[in-house]
Amino acid sequence: MGEVIVITSGKGGVGKTTTTANIGTGLASLGYKVVLVDTDIGLRNLDVVMGLENRIVYDIVDVTTGNCRLKQALIKDKRFEGLYLLPAAQTKDKSAVTPEDMKNLTGELKAEFDFVIIDCPAGIEQGFKNAIAGAEKAIVIATPEVSAVRDADRIIGLLEAAELREPKLIVNRIRPLMVKKGDMMGIEDMIDILAIDLLGVVPDDESIVVSTNRGEPAVLDNNSRAGEAYRNIAKRITGQQVPLMNLEVPDGLLHKFKKLLGFK
Amino acid sequence: MKVNPMKPKVQLGHGGGASPQVDEDTILVQRTLRSGQSVHYAGNVVVLGDVNPGAEIIASGNIIIMGALRGVAHAGVEGNEEAVVTAFRLQPTQLRIANHITRAPDGNYPGPDQPETARIKNGEVIIEAYQPAGERSTGIC
Numbered sequence: 001m002g003e004v005i006v007i008t009s010g011k012g013g014v015g016k017t018t019t020t021a022n023i024g025t026g027l028a029s030l031g032y033k034v035v036l037v038d039t040d041i042g043l044r045n046l047d048v049v050m051g052l053e054n055r056i057v058y059d060i061v062d063v064t065t066g067n068c069r070l071k072q073a074l075i076k077d078k079r080f081e082g083l084y085l086l087p088a089a090q091t092k093d094k095s096a097v098t099p100e101d102m103k104n105l106t107g108e109l110k111a112e113f114d115f116v117i118i119d120c121p122a123g124i125e126q127g128f129k130n131a132i133a134g135a136e137k138a139i140v141i142a143t144p145e146v147s148a149v150r151d152a153d154r155i156i157g158l159l160e161a162a163e164l165r166e167p168k169l170i171v172n173r174i175r176p177l178m179v180k181k182g183d184m185m186g187i188e189d190m191i192d193i194l195a196i197d198l199l200g201v202v203p204d205d206e207s208i209v210v211s212t213n214r215g216e217p218a219v220l221d222n223n224s225r226a227g228e229a230y231r232n233i234a235k236r237i238t239g240q241q242v243p244l245m246n247l248e249v250p251d252g253l254l255h256k257f258k259k260l261l262g263f264k
Numbered sequence: 265m266k267v268n269p270m271k272p273k274v275q276l277g278h279g280g281g282a283s284p285q286v287d288e289d290t291i292l293v294q295r296t297l298r299s300g301q302s303v304h305y306a307g308n309v310v311v312l313g314d315v316n317p318g319a320e321i322i323a324s325g326n327i328i329i330m331g332a333l334r335g336v337a338h339a340g341v342e343g344n345e346e347a348v349v350t351a352f353r354l355q356p357t358q359l360r361i362a363n364h365i366t367r368a369p370d371g372n373y374p375g376p377d378q379p380e381t382a383r384i385k386n387g388e389v390i391i392e393a394y395q396p397a398g399e400r401s402t403g404i405c
Contacts, residue, residue, distance in 0.1 A: 150299050153316050157298030193316055193334070195296060 002110035005117050006135035010151030012122030014143045015172040020119040021049045025217040026234030028083035032114040035084040039131040040121040044088035051215020052085055061089035064101040094126040099133030106134030138167035144174050144185035168199035175204045176247040200233035202226050288325040345384045354380040364389050
């Protein structure tokens with residue numbers, strides 16, 4: 001019996017979909033059977049980030065309305081044997097699926113897969129309620145911004161009210177240099193308010209933009225710092241103990257040169 | 265969060281020199297209040313946890329927070345100017361006592377490093393270091 005994990009944040013644009021794609025791919029690369037479920041009906045993106053957009057025939061609404069069988073809607077990943085995607089519908093809206101549908105769906109999926117990872121839409125309305133309905137665990141994503149932390153706090157409250165206990169936090173897009181200078185919220189400040197366990201910290205990384213646009217999750221790129229962070233997070237989800245990566249940016253030649261000249 | 269409806273009238277024990285708060289009910293909230301959660305109570309409220317930004321506590325009596333108050337607290341909502349707000353770390357978004365509304369000054373100030381109490385003195389909300397019972401003007405003993 002697999003585990004159903006919802007990835008949520010409240011605020012939009014903090015990296016839910018990117019994180020879902022990377023964690024899912026990371027887990028699949030470790031040999032687990034994984035299915036990613038996009039619940040952002042009407043604004044689907046996960047298929048694009050995974051590079052599977054052109055293979056969609058049926059979607060989640062086709063499954064819940066009985067238009068097709070679950071197996072028919074699952075799209076097999078190009079890279080990994082055990083990785084599948086259940087895409088959202090683009091032409092419908094959030095009310096096309098009910099929390100009850102989601103419970104049945106995730107129940108069916110977790111019998112087949114080791115991990116069922118649900119990509120939650122932004123907001124706290126119907127889409128959010130659908131996404132968390134069948135989940136057993138939750139991962140909350142927040143960027144080091146006051147607004148994102150505020151929304152994450154709201155989400156954690158709602159998750160607790162829905163009996164989803166002990167959600168885990170991923171701090172996304174942190175810029176260690178800015179934190180050092182005191183221009184950005186630090187991880188400690190965020191944990192201080194949210195008071196939940198930290199699952200991982202993902203540094204801000206330009207390679208994510210490239211990999212997202214290409215439909216190749218950064219987790220597979222050995223040169224990507226964010227990819228490394230996601231690999232560590234995937235390992236932690238499986239129960240391995242992995243220390244937080246060192247976020248200090250190694251002094252580059254240019255940086256050293258500037259230092260020498262007294263610019264920094 | 266379960267919201268307790270305000271009772272229409274609170275019995276305040278004004279007679280016989282007894283302090284006004286003594287007779288009020290007190291509710292114990294054993295959790296952190298997160299953004300969007302609120303507690304309304306006709307009486308005193310004690311929170312064992314933090315009150316985060318976006319959360320609110322509205323009470324007809326006193327509010328005591330055994331943690332950080334970062335959200336909104338309104339004590340003495342039915343007009344009791346004797347009501348106080350005490351917190352381990354008093355850093356509210358906004359603080360209200362009876363019909364007085366205050367907020368932290370604009371700009372960056374270091375947060376408090378000790379428990380503090382907000383109360384009304386001479387018609388103004390003032391904040392002072394928390395002092396144990398005997399020295400308090402409300403006289404709760």
